[in-house]
Amino acid sequence: MKRLFLLPLCILLALSLLAGCSSSPSGPAYRFEPGIYSGEGQGYGGTIIMEVEVNESRIIGILIESNRETAGISDPAFERIPRMIIETQSVAVDTVAGATLTSRGIINAVKTALLSAGATEKQLAAVGRRSGKKSAQIRLETEVVIIGGGGAGYSAALTALEAGSDVIVIDKLAMIGGNTRAAGSAVNAADPALQRLKQMSPSELARIEELLALSPRDEYMRRWQENIKTDIDAYKAQRATYLYDSPSLHKLQTYYGGDYVAKPELLEIFGDSALDSINWLTTLGAGWTDDISAAVGATWPRSHMPNFNFGPRGSNFVLPQEKKYTELGGKTCTEYKADKILMEGGRAVGVSGITANGTPFTIRTSKGVIIATGGFGANVQMRQKYNKHWATLDANVPTSNIATATGDGIVMGEAAGANLIGMEWIQLVTGSPKGGFTASIYNSIYVNKDGDRFIREDGRRDELSGAVLKQPNSFFWFVSDGHTIDDIMHGVDYKGNVIRDNVDNKELFIADTIEELAIKIGADPAKFRKAVADFNAAVGGAPDPLGRQLFEFRLDKPPFAAGYGFAQVHHTMGGLDINESCQVLNKSGNPIPGLYAAGEVTGGIHGGNRLGGNAIADILTFGRIAGKSAAEGK
Ligand code: ADP
Numbered sequence: 001m002k003r004l005f006l007l008p009l010c011i012l013l014a015l016s017l018l019a020g021c022s023s024s025p026s027g028p029a030y031r032f033e034p035g036i037y038s039g040e041g042q043g044y045g046g047t048i049i050m051e052v053e054v055n056e057s058r059i060i061g062i063l064i065e066s067n068r069e070t071a072g073i074s075d076p077a078f079e080r081i082p083r084m085i086i087e088t089q090s091v092a093v094d095t096v097a098g099a100t101l102t103s104r105g106i107i108n109a110v111k112t113a114l115l116s117a118g119a120t121e122k123q124l125a126a127v128g129r130r131s132g133k134k135s136a137q138i139r140l141e142t143e144v145v146i147i148g149g150g151g152a153g154y155s156a157a158l159t160a161l162e163a164g165s166d167v168i169v170i171d172k173l174a175m176i177g178g179n180t181r182a183a184g185s186a187v188n189a190a191d192p193a194l195q196r197l198k199q200m201s202p203s204e205l206a207r208i209e210e211l212l213a214l215s216p217r218d219e220y221m222r223r224w225q226e227n228i229k230t231d232i233d234a235y236k237a238q239r240a241t242y243l244y245d246s247p248s249l250h251k252l253q254t255y256y257g258g259d260y261v262a263k264p265e266l267l268e269i270f271g272d273s274a275l276d277s278i279n280w281l282t283t284l285g286a287g288w289t290d291d292i293s294a295a296v297g298a299t300w301p302r303s304h305m306p307n308f309n310f311g312p313r314g315s316n317f318v319l320p321q322e323k324k325y326t327e328l329g330g331k332t333c334t335e336y337k338a339d340k341i342l343m344e345g346g347r348a349v350g351v352s353g354i355t356a357n358g359t360p361f362t363i364r365t366s367k368g369v370i371i372a373t374g375g376f377g378a379n380v381q382m383r384q385k386y387n388k389h390w391a392t393l394d395a396n397v398p399t400s401n402i403a404t405a406t407g408d409g410i411v412m413g414e415a416a417g418a419n420l421i422g423m424e425w426i427q428l429v430t431g432s433p434k435g436g437f438t439a440s441i442y443n444s445i446y447v448n449k450d451g452d453r454f455i456r457e458d459g460r461r462d463e464l465s466g467a468v469l470k471q472p473n474s475f476f477w478f479v480s481d482g483h484t485i486d487d488i489m490h491g492v493d494y495k496g497n498v499i500r501d502n503v504d505n506k507e508l509f510i511a512d513t514i515e516e517l518a519i520k521i522g523a524d525p526a527k528f529r530k531a532v533a534d535f536n537a538a539v540g541g542a543p544d545p546l547g548r549q550l551f552e553f554r555l556d557k558p559p560f561a562a563g564y565g566f567a568q569v570h571h572t573m574g575g576l577d578i579n580e581s582c583q584v585l586n587k588s589g590n591p592i593p594g595l596y597a598a599g600e601v602t603g604g605i606h607g608g609n610r611l612g613g614n615a616i617a618d619i620l621t622f623g624r625i626a627g628k629s630a631a632e633g634k
Contacts, residue, residue: 028123039112043105050109083174088128138361150178152599153372154321155623163631172337183314186295186303188613189274198243220264224248247271258607277620284320297612348594368630375572375600376407388424399569409601421603422574428465442552451523456548465567482557574603582626598626
């Protein structure tokens with residue numbers, strides 16, 4: 001099966017993997033051909049595509065992708081149905097009230113995938129049985145508990161376990177891996193040994209010099225600039241041409257790229273530890289491609305790409321730690337949803353919550369509680385509460401995050417006295433549902449529902465997203481023509497589907513004239529014609545009415561294509577305030593004893609804008625620090 005995992009363009013995605021404290025469920029006696037299979041079902045908003053992983057006899061993972069369901073309303077279906085299917089090993093599960101059509105779409109897509117994997121119709125009709133018994137109350141004790149089994153959580157868990165502590169990881173889903181598993185696949189670190197093999201262009205050197213010319217905001221920034229300047233002076237004296245990088249440049253670019261909102265003391269650690277974190281993952285079995293590249297929005301070629309030996313997308317950033325942790329006897333309790341940090345005398349002493357079958361639990365800890373529950377990109381209410389910079393982040397704005405990213409740890413942490421920082425910094429990116437229509441921006445325009453152009457298409461990502469949100473129904477059409485259409489029509493989208501097959505599926509339309517295309521997408525032909533005419537005049541040298549500067553060809557070569565696109569919430573930069581030891585700080589800036597946090601649940605690292613490829617370096621680095629600090633009972 002051909003699979004391409006280049007960009008995380010799906011809107012909702014959940015990858016389920018059975019793990020945890022419960023015993024095995026019973027289900028039909030499947031005989032599968034082990035592998036990953038794809039299936040489609042019709043949901044409320046369109047096609048839902050799911051990928052299902054099976055071994056010889058069991059459904060072991062479910063990946064759900066849907067970008068057309070209504071965020072918020074469909075979330076419970078995405079959260080519950082895959083979990084129930086894995087738990088009962090059966091697709092004869094109940095639909096979720098209020099999201100019936102989405103539920104059916106999910107179930108039908110999994111069915112189709114399972115049929116391809118070798119299941120029979122009879123097996124698919126069989127009802128499964130849930131495992132586990134409901135008991136009055138579960139009480140567990142350990143030294144360190146970690147709330148959230150994503151990349152930060154398992155980095156912390158393995159570190160604490162290897163430091164000699166008893167550890168329990170809990171996760172509210174039946175799956176482990178969190179949003180990390182759905183992440184785009186790159187991790188940034190200055191790695192001069194590899195980067196020396198590449199060349200640096202004069203314009204790249206000029207970019208470094210621009211950063212050196214900035215007036216320093218604080219002593220950290222001054223020091224980073226001085227370190228880089230010393231290196232660059234020597235570089236020039238040697239007449240070197242290799243690609244320069246250093247931890248100081250990584251820190252400076254992250255600080256600058258995040259509009260100086262980050263805490264520089266955290267960036268100091270971040271930049272110094274990123275390569276170590278990659279090497280640590282390598283010792284756990286993660287593999288990498290040979291080349292260093294620049295992830296979208298990374299601002300410098302220092303992105304390390306995994307070779308996917310642990311599976312697609314971000315699996316490589318969480319499964320290596322999880323595997324070692326489990327091999328060493330670390331415990332994971334899935335379907336344990338935490339709702340409260342237990343506090344005694346100002347100290348965090350455990351966590352309480354409820355399991356999926358409704359049993360309340362408490363886990364008491366003697367050393368520490370680590371919050372690693374991820375961001376809040378999928379929590380519409382929280383997005384709306386904290387948003388200051390976007391026209392709206394209501395339920396019409398989709399997210400690239402999985403449905404678990406609901407900010408639970410932020411709410412629990414705040415209730416335990418934590419300070420929150422940078423909550424208003426929410427990152428959006430523009431995307432298209434199938435990811436298949438990615439013509440060069442040089443030769444494309446954005447038009448809205450009516451057919452009007454509304455933004456210079458060569459602008460920053462946040463400018464594009466902001467402008468899209470202000471359009472009717474918050475979407476746009478990405479329009480291109482025959483200069484790139486051949487490529488489009490012969491290409492495959494990021495899932496490996498042939499793009500030609502997506503035409504006229506309500507997301508991608510092709511026509512021989514601009515007028516015909518306008519009619520197909522329901523735009524006003526006169527407005528659409530004017531949008532194209534203005535652009536074409538600008539390609540010819542006239543000033544662009546929207547100030548665009550990058551051009552290649554006129555839009556004048558049939559066929560013409562329009563692809564549906566939208567802005568989506570991608571990352572939440574704010575969260576729990578932590579210090580260099582990952583201790584959670586209270587509103588007076590003092591550590592809350594026994595309480596630690598790492599990963600997207602924290603704030604202060606990415607500032608106002610996260611650079612592409614920095615999130616994974618963050619969760620690995622600070623996850624390990626949180627694990628060490630908790631094990632030491634700091
Ligand atoms: P990070 O990238 O910071 O590691 P992820 O999103 O990858 O964050 O992982 C966070 C994990 O936390 C997810 O697996 C999610 O299911 C889990 N989680 C979120 N809220 C809770 C909660 N209330 N109780 C238990 N687990 C939770």
